[in-house]
Amino acid sequence: MEIILLIAQWAIFLTAAPLAGGLITKIKNYLRMRKGPSITQPYYNLAKLLLKGEVVSQNASWIFKAAPMVVLSCVIAASMLIPIFVPAGYAQYTGDIFVFIFILALGRFFLSLAGLDTASAFGGMGSSREMFISSMVEPVLFLSLFAISLKTATTNTEMLLNIPAASVSTILAGAAILMATLAETSRIPIDNQETHLELTMIHEAMVLEYSGPRLAMIEYASYLKQFIFFAIIANVLWPTPIQYSTTYAQLFMNMLMILAKISGIAACVAIIEVSIAKMRLFRAADFLLFSFALAVMATVAAALGA
Amino acid sequence: MAYFLDSPISFLHDPLSLFFLAVIAVVALPAFVYSIGYLERYPRSKRIEGHILFAAFVLSMAAVVTLDHAFAFLVAWEIMSLTSYFLVLFERENELSIQAATIYVIMTHAGTAFLIAAFLMFYRFAGSFDFQAIKIACQTMPAQTKNIIFIFLLIGFGTKAGIVPLHIWLPYAHPQAPSHISSLMSGVMIKTAVYGILRFIITILGADTTWWGILIMILAAISCLVGIIYALMENNIKKLLAYSSIENMGIILFGVGACMFFLSKGWTMLAVLSLIAGLYHLINHAIFKGLLFLGSGSIYHATGTLNIEKQGGLIHRMPYTAGTFLVGSVAIAGLPPLNGFLSEWLTFQTFFLGATQGNGGIKVLFGLCAAILALTSGLAAACFVKAFGITFLGLPRSKHSQDAKKSPAAMKLGMLFLSILIFVFSFGACFIIRKLTSICGHITGINTDAMNFTVNNLTVTPWASKGIYLSTPAIAAVLSTIMLVAGSAIYFILCRRKNIIYNTWDCGYYKLGARNEYTATAYSKPFRILFSFFLLPHRRTKKIWESFYHVKSFSYETGTTSIFKKYAYKPFLNAIFGSAELIKRMQAGSIHIYIGYIFITIILLLIFKDRF
Numbered sequence: 001m002e003i004i005l006l007i008a009q010w011a012i013f014l015t016a017a018p019l020a021g022g023l024i025t026k027i028k029n030y031l032r033m034r035k036g037p038s039i040t041q042p043y044y045n046l047a048k049l050l051l052k053g054e055v056v057s058q059n060a061s062w063i064f065k066a067a068p069m070v071v072l073s074c075v076i077a078a079s080m081l082i083p084i085f086v087p088a089g090y091a092q093y094t095g096d097i098f099v100f101i102f103i104l105a106l107g108r109f110f111l112s113l114a115g116l117d118t119a120s121a122f123g124g125m126g127s128s129r130e131m132f133i134s135s136m137v138e139p140v141l142f143l144s145l146f147a148i149s150l151k152t153a154t155t156n157t158e159m160l161l162n163i164p165a166a167s168v169s170t171i172l173a174g175a176a177i178l179m180a181t182l183a184e185t186s187r188i189p190i191d192n193q194e195t196h197l198e199l200t201m202i203h204e205a206m207v208l209e210y211s212g213p214r215l216a217m218i219e220y221a222s223y224l225k226q227f228i229f230f231a232i233i234a235n236v237l238w239p240t241p242i243q244y245s246t247t248y249a250q251l252f253m254n255m256l257m258i259l260a261k262i263s264g265i266a267a268c269v270a271i272i273e274v275s276i277a278k279m280r281l282f283r284a285a286d287f288l289l290f291s292f293a294l295a296v297m298a299t300v301a302a303a304l305g306a
Numbered sequence: 307m308a309y310f311l312d313s314p315i316s317f318l319h320d321p322l323s324l325f326f327l328a329v330i331a332v333v334a335l336p337a338f339v340y341s342i343g344y345l346e347r348y349p350r351s352k353r354i355e356g357h358i359l360f361a362a363f364v365l366s367m368a369a370v371v372t373l374d375h376a377f378a379f380l381v382a383w384e385i386m387s388l389t390s391y392f393l394v395l396f397e398r399e400n401e402l403s404i405q406a407a408t409i410y411v412i413m414t415h416a417g418t419a420f421l422i423a424a425f426l427m428f429y430r431f432a433g434s435f436d437f438q439a440i441k442i443a444c445q446t447m448p449a450q451t452k453n454i455i456f457i458f459l460l461i462g463f464g465t466k467a468g469i470v471p472l473h474i475w476l477p478y479a480h481p482q483a484p485s486h487i488s489s490l491m492s493g494v495m496i497k498t499a500v501y502g503i504l505r506f507i508i509t510i511l512g513a514d515t516t517w518w519g520i521l522i523m524i525l526a527a528i529s530c531l532v533g534i535i536y537a538l539m540e541n542n543i544k545k546l547l548a549y550s551s552i553e554n555m556g557i558i559l560f561g562v563g564a565c566m567f568f569l570s571k572g573w574t575m576l577a578v579l580s581l582i583a584g585l586y587h588l589i590n591h592a593i594f595k596g597l598l599f600l601g602s603g604s605i606y607h608a609t610g611t612l613n614i615e616k617q618g619g620l621i622h623r624m625p626y627t628a629g630t631f632l633v634g635s636v637a638i639a640g641l642p643p644l645n646g647f648l649s650e651w652l653t654f655q656t657f658f659l660g661a662t663q664g665n666g667g668i669k670v671l672f673g674l675c676a677a678i679l680a681l682t683s684g685l686a687a688a689c690f691v692k693a694f695g696i697t698f699l700g701l702p703r704s705k706h707s708q709d710a711k712k713s714p715a716a717m718k719l720g721m722l723f724l725s726i727l728i729f730v731f732s733f734g735a736c737f738i739i740r741k742l743t744s745i746c747g748h749i750t751g752i753n754t755d756a757m758n759f760t761v762n763n764l765t766v767t768p769w770a771s772k773g774i775y776l777s778t779p780a781i782a783a784v785l786s787t788i789m790l791v792a793g794s795a796i797y798f799i800l801c802r803r804k805n806i807i808y809n810t811w812d813c814g815y816y817k818l819g820a821r822n823e824y825t826a827t828a829y830s831k832p833f834r835i836l837f838s839f840f841l842l843p844h845r846r847t848k849k850i851w852e853s854f855y856h857v858k859s860f861s862y863e864t865g866t867t868s869i870f871k872k873y874a875y876k877p878f879l880n881a882i883f884g885s886a887e888l889i890k891r892m893q894a895g896s897i898h899i900y901i902g903y904i905f906i907t908i909i910l911l912l913i914f915k916d917r918f
Contacts, residue, residue: 053803057810059701061621063632066789069796073788077781092773093765094780098654099642101680103781106641109687116695116824119618120810124700124824131691132832135684142680146658146673153662155655156773209810213799217792285836296674303661303669 005086005251012255013079017227018042018220020266027270042223046216054212057118067114068210068217074107075221075228084231085254087158096155097145101138104184104225108134111218115206126205129281133183133190133202136288140180143295144173148236150302160232163239168306172298174237178268179291181229185222187269189279189287202281227262230269234261315375318437321745322509326371326501329589332727333493333596334364337486340600340720343713344486344607356396356484363389363490370498376425376435383421383498387414390495393487394479403482410479413472417465424458424506427451441510452511456518459506460525467499468552469525469559470532471870476552477536481544481612485603486720488544492551493596497588500558504749508566519567520671526563527675530556530682532840538689538833539841539866541826542612543602546693547595550638553682554591557653558584560675564656565750573663574752579759579768580656581746582739587649590731594637594646597724601631604717605697608710614826616704617697623710628698630721635690637728640683643782645731648766650683651776655768662772685833692829701820733779736760827864834866842867 022039029036056064080091081100095103108130115127145155147169152159163170183190186203195201207218238261240254279287341360345353366389369382391414394407429435431451432443444452461472468476476496480488503522507513533552540546561584568577604627605620606612621628637644654676661672702708731738739759747754761767765777812818834843845864852858892903 050799051803053805054800055806055808058807059619059810061699063621063699066793069789069792070785072792073785076788077784080784093761093775093777094784095642095776096774098651099776099781102640102642102647102651102683105639105684105687106636106785109636109639109641109691112688112691113695113699116691117699118810119700119818119820119823120812121822121824122811124695124829127691127695128688128824128829128832131684131688132836135681135688135833136836138684139677139680142654143673143677146661146676149658150661150669150673154772154774155658156775158773212803212805213796217796281832282835292677295677296670299673300670303666303673 002086002089006089006091009084009086010080013084013227014076014224016259017224018046020227020230020262021223023263023266024270024273027267028274031270031274042219046220049211049216049219050213052212054210054214057120057209059119060117060209063110064114064117064209065214067110067117068214068221070110071107071221072217074103075224078103079224079228081157082228082231083158083161084235084258085161085251087161092156092158095157097149097157097159098142098155100157101141101145105134105138107221111206114210118209120209122205122208126202126208129202130206132281133284133288136285136292137180137183140176140288140291140295141184143292144176144180144298147173147295147298147302150299160235163236166237166239167301169298169301170236170239172294172301174233176291176294176298177229177236178233178265179287179294181226181233182269182272183284183288184229185226188273189276190284192278230262230265231258234258234265238264315373315378317372318374319372321748322501322504323372325585325589325742325745326497327368329497329592330364330367330371330494332589333490333592333724336720336723337489337493337596337600338720339723340489340603340717341484341486343716343718343720344484344603346714347607356393359389359393359396360487360490363393363487363495367490367494367498371501374437376428376437376440378435380418380422380425384418386495386498387411387418390479390483390487390491393491394483396484396487397482400482406475406478406482410475413465413475417462417472419462420458420465421462421502424455424462427455427458437505437510444511449515453515456507456511456515459502459511460522463499463502463506464525465499466502467496467555467559468529468533469555470529470552471874473529473533473552474868474870474875477540477545477548480548480551480599481542485544485599485606488547488603489596489599492548492599493592496551496555497558497592500555500562500584500588503559503562508562508569508749509751513566513569516567516570519563519565519570522559522563522566523671523675526556526559527678528556529553529559530678531685534682534685534689535833535837535840536868538685538692538830541614543605543614543693543697544599544612546614546689547598547602550686550689551591551595553686554587554595554638556682557650557679558588558591560584560653560679561587561656564653564660565746568660569750571664573660574750575757575769576656576659576663577750578743578746578752578754578757579652579659581750582742582759583649583652583656585742585746586652586738587646590637590645590649590728593724593727593731594634597630597634597721597728598638600717600721600724601627601634604713604721607713607717609704609706611704611706614693614696617707618700618703618820618823619698620702620707620710621698623707624698624712626718627713627721630725631698632694633725633728635694637732639687639690641687643732643778643785645728645735648732648735648776648778650679652766652768653679655774659769659772688833692826696824696826696829700823703820703823703825733782735766735778736763739766840869842869842872 022042026036026039078100112127112131115123149155191202345356366382366386373379391411395403397403428440431447432440465472480491530553533549537546537549561580564580565577637646640646640650657672657676661669743754764779765775767775810818843866848861849857850859
């Protein structure tokens, strides 16, 4: 029974992930008084890429070819660790919330290497900047999740379902994670997913050489990563205690609830994206320093019991 | 007046010594196999010299961690320092080697001076250099003396460990030695300082003062950050690895410092856990840093240069070295599922569990330590993407790396052994942690029979009742299963499509070459700007004019300034030279004054003898 629920949760994760990306695009276009592509457009894009052949650089080694698979498997493994409406079950024996951060770092490590592999200056630039941003994102994520785990007295990922009602520390930590998520999912003000203008891009520059199914894997991994982060933020900022062993109706309600919360976060991100401009690369350090300060305050608040 | 050799000198074989002997053996064995291939290009007499010094070096380290007598310990410590000094000087004709060796020998002796002072203070209280006698004497020692001895021991061992700001010799000395020696120096020799801290501060002096542990943790945090920031800036691969050793010593000392803190608070389970984290990282670092230094030796052997700006594309010409170097890089960057991640995760758990136990201030302290460790591991990942990516990927940036030659079998064997060990230490975590539990119990004097940090043979748990688990084999299984599925999916899709191997996208202008590649200096530029308040970067541009109208060439130079050298060591050295100038006046050349000096000295010695 538990296994079925777990698989169901996992299936929802995997299938619904691109939807959040589509939703953000839709809301952004709506705010800009445009019609915009349908919410399901990411699926069509992925299908299109999957059905194409690919062009591989002649300088590339096996690292370039293997990196998308490493990234995809890391993000999927990370998604298995995070419960959204059912406890993670056996997955909790695999690792805790810190492991979640480190598994994502493994994927990033290989993708950054792949950026250098084709000897393109774009790839190197993107790779350097991606590592620059992520090395500042990591402590923010870490400290905010640390603050939350102080509240729940465990780092087991199930803590995300058991966060006591919103308090000073969880709200500060949630805000810090939201800011870190903007950087992690290459959104404005750190990066811009929409443009391929060379000087502004970070993540897009790193994966510039990819095409076809391998690009589809990377894009899908980004959607999935974004979805997981939204789920975490939703659970932190707006915790609703989950009743575990209840009826299907209750579980279904839980599921609807979390999907609604994730849509809410997606809407927030869309509004942030249209209302502020992209920052210079080195202003990103200030942005992330501010989110780090929020995370420190969250820890202090948690230490004081607030 | 007692003689200091009154007690018989014997060898220890307690778990602490055996653990360090194991660490020495684990790196010395592959380093020796490697050296057979590596020393091939030297003449025969040089080869013999290398092997003899190697043996002396390994034996002296073994003596350091096993001798049961403080005076004998110092002798062994000194032999270890001197043999490594001669090994740093192995390429005597090289100006840089002489400079590095000089800095090393001065720093290490400054450290030893503090150790001698601390041991003499021990002797004053115990009347003997025997460890057991000193330990008994320490129980009745006044707290003030204990504090002074602690500070002296910390400076003495900290110099060897390369704790910031005493790290100054490490990035000079480690890269100058032959690579298999660098792997021993970085992998093992600096760890003997941790042995010293464990032996003399925890087991003999007794860590019962709270600020000792906190001080070590603060120093560890500084070492972590400073080490990895300098490593990121470095383009000489061996210097980069040396700086990264400073960072890793910081991580090890996080565990040791936290252990001392918990011991002073009486939190036995956490004390054991944090020491496990520290010692686990110690042996992990010995393995992967040993491997990476051997790898850098292969790069040097193949291309004749250590500058990564001159490398590139070596993965095509040296696939074997590239593979093992990649394993080492992933491990040292603290990425799952390899062993570096495991010990860093245990350190994080130490901080977290310490925070849940402590009150407000301790919670914040441990939270900040965790954040610094997270920042360090993020920067370490960037550093090793740079080290591996610029060296092994892309196009060759010089003729040296274009004509890279393969390494001899002995060198490959040494690296293979260490990379297999990385996997053993990653997936056999439970067995190792059980072993470490009893070792740490012995060091801290805590009964660990009831402590179990494993669930089964696959899952580690630092605190079972809090539901915190980690299973590296499971992570590896999940990752490889998904990778297999995704890989075969790609294969089935691509085998029916048209796939093209073509140039890298060049914006449609011209054919791209190695000069268009991103460089190592450019790779670390964002970090240089982020930490510019600390790195004090400078750049000089110069136009070389052919005539009034025409610029012939343009030179550009960039670099960073070491604030430790500029603001601490330089003024100190200037003061020493200045006072030497003053003292010089004493030596006036008149024999009467010299006889006067001898007379005064004798009188002073007579007074001193009565007093002592």
